[in-house]
Amino acid sequence: MDDFVKVKKIAQKCLKCKHPTCVKHCPVGNHIPEILSAIEQENIAQAKKLLLETTNASFICAKLCDVQRQCYGHCVLRNTDKGSVAFYEVEAYLAELIQAQDYVCHDNHGQRVAIIGAGLAGISAAIDLAQHGYHVEIFEKREKIGGVITDTLPDFRFSEGAIEKYEILLDTLGVQIHYGKEWGRNLTIEDLDDFLYILFALGAGVSKRNFPSSPFVYDGMEVLRALKQKRILFEHKSVLVIGGGNVAMDVARALKRMNNEVKIVYRRTMDQAPASQIEIAHAKNEGIIMEECLSPVEPIYHKESLMGLLVEQTKLVEEPTKGRKNFQKTGLTSVISADVIVEAIGLEPEYTVLRQLVPALFDEEGWVQSEGVARYKDKTLLVIGDYLLGASSFAQAVASSKQAVKKVVDG
Ligand SMILES: Cc1cc2nc3c(=O)[nH]c(=O)nc-3n(C[C@H](O)[C@H](O)[C@H](O)COP(=O)(O)OP(=O)(O)OC[C@H]3O[C@@H](n4cnc5c(N)ncnc54)[C@H](O)[C@@H]3O)c2cc1C
Incomplete structure (x- = not known):
């Protein structure tokens, strides 16, 4: 048809x-x-x-x-x-x-906006602001735009030249991109003195961890980033992936393609997992075993080798105020054998430098205040995307960029 x-x-x-x-x-x-x-x-x-x-x-x-x-x-x-x-x-x-010509643009009025981070949140805000006539410059620590899409997401999930389309569009809209510029390393607030607005779009790239890395225990993001660079960390192994989110599914599916036997260990049932049910179904169809209602306790070693993972069985309990069931530990433990463990248990933003600069932007628990806006001298600082929301989704990252752009445009 x-x-x-x-x-x-x-x-x-x-x-x-x-x-x-x-x-x-x-x-x-x-x-x-x-x-x-x-x-x-x-x-x-x-x-x-x-x-x-x-x-x-x-x-x-x-x-x-x-x-x-x-x-x-x-x-x-x-x-x-x-x-x-x-x-x-x-x-x-x-x-x-x-096409690029479908993006309606207002005349350039010259007000300057800096965007730190060129993931989807930063890119989306840059396009919108350029359309509204702002002079936009992006500062990105890597050598390519796209954030998670470019440096983490496995090619079997998405490989259709979207980022190249964005490169062309940003160029057409006159957005300048400075590569190799890392906030907190070789990019400071003083370097951005010419800008009235600074948008922070650094994503949530720091993995939560329960167990330290070793030749047998890996971080899921590290595995995905290595595979994206065509580096193989291991193959033909029996692997346990811990977690129930997007990262866990992508890690498991990517490792299965590298000839590993893969099981996912998750402390709830998969229908309660944050990953999309379509991704979970793909993983199951590809032969990945789901070990549900098991909470990881610790890796078990014998001499210099990993034997497996000690897990504790959980049971699910209704939690009316939350969107999904919670879990309780039962005290029943067992060991699942494995050669390698990969942790994919969540991601969070890194705020150290920004918190030192603008403490007022943060609440008592250390999170960015829900509005994500603060003043610093003559500048307005806005936090967007996963850097504001914690690990979220592409659409939510774009939605938060839209809200920030509206704040800039409305003054
Ligand atoms: C493996 C994986 C799979 C996912 N799958 C899905 C999915 O299927 N569907 C979905 O909706 N969402 C998915 N997500 C979530 C989605 O990727 C994020 O919500 C989205 O990428 C957020 O965009 P962002 O621009 O805020 O952050 P990011 O994409 O993380 O971009 C942040 C950018 O900031 C740059 N940066 C970081 N620190 C600095 C610094 N100090 N200085 C300068 N630049 C810096 C980074 O290099 C990067 O380019 C997935 C996430 C992961 C990790």
């Missing part, structure tokens, strides 16, 4: 609800019914225009959003014979058609 015929069929299925729950559950609030109406009327220009009003990250979000928890999973048709409207397929179709 021709691609347009396919997306038109999807658009025709939509009931164009007056109070659409799909939009409510889309972090950027895409105008889903209106876009689908435009598609139905074969008005592609209008559909693209509507999409660009809420997002400049369609070619990433259409492929990588957890749609079961967002638009698709909240479509009113989900429990009917028709099934949910697959807006993400329409978004992917439109993303292919969007």
Whole structure:
């Protein structure tokens, strides 16, 4: 079937609800019914225009959003014979058609904005601000833009040139990018004296750890980053991956492809895991074993070798105030044998330098205040993306950039 015929069929299925729950559950609030109406009327220009009003990250979000928890999973048709409207397929179709000239730009008024970090949050904010006529410069510690997409996400998840499209777009919009510039190392607030606004978009790249690294115990992010650079840390091993999030699924699936036997150890059941259920299903289909309701205690060594992981069985308990069940330890322990353990138990931002500079930006528990805005001398500092939210999602990172851009534009 021709691609347009396919997306038109999807658009025709939509009931164009007056109070659409799909939009409510889309972090950027895409105008889903209106876009689908435009598609139905074969008005592609209008559909693209509507999409660009809420997002400049369609070619990433259409492929990588957890749609079961967002638009698709909240479509009113989900429990009917028709099934949910697959807006993400329409978004992917439109993303292919969007060109640099579709981004409407105001005249440059010269106000200067610095953005530190060129992940999706930083890129998205840079595009929006350049469109609003700001002079934008990005400072990125690595040699390429894209953040997690470029340096961590396995190629089998996403490898479609999205970052190259962004490079072209940023260049077209006049955004300057300074590579090899690391906040806290060779980039300080004094270097940014010319800028009235500074956006911090450094992501959440620091892994939480229970066990120290060793030749038998690895950090999941370290494994993914190595594989992205085509470095193989180990293969033909029996591997236990600890965790139930996106990183755990990606690590397990990537290691399976390196001829390892892989099990995932998670302290709840997989239906309670933060990873998308689609990723979990892929992992299971690829032969990854799920060891559920097991809490890691410690690696077990014999002489110089790893024998396995001591785990304690858990049971799940309802927690009405939280979105998912909690777990309780039962005292029953056992050992799962393994050659290698990989921890993927969460990520957090690194705030040391920023906290020293602007203590008022942080609450008592050390997190950035929910607004993520502070003044420093004549400057406004704004925190965006995972650096504000902790490990979140591409769509949430873009949504937080949009909010920060609005604050800049509104003054
Ligand atoms: C393995 C993995 C899989 C994921 N899968 C999904 C998924 O399928 N769907 C989904 O929605 N989300 C997923 N996520 C989450 C998603 O990747 C993040 O929410 C998103 O990347 C956040 O964007 P960001 O720009 O805030 O941060 P990042 O993408 O982390 O970008 C931060 C940027 O800042 C730069 N930087 C860091 N420190 C400094 C410094 N000191 N100075 C200068 N620059 C610096 C970094 O090099 C990087 O370019 C996944 C995350 C991981 C780790």
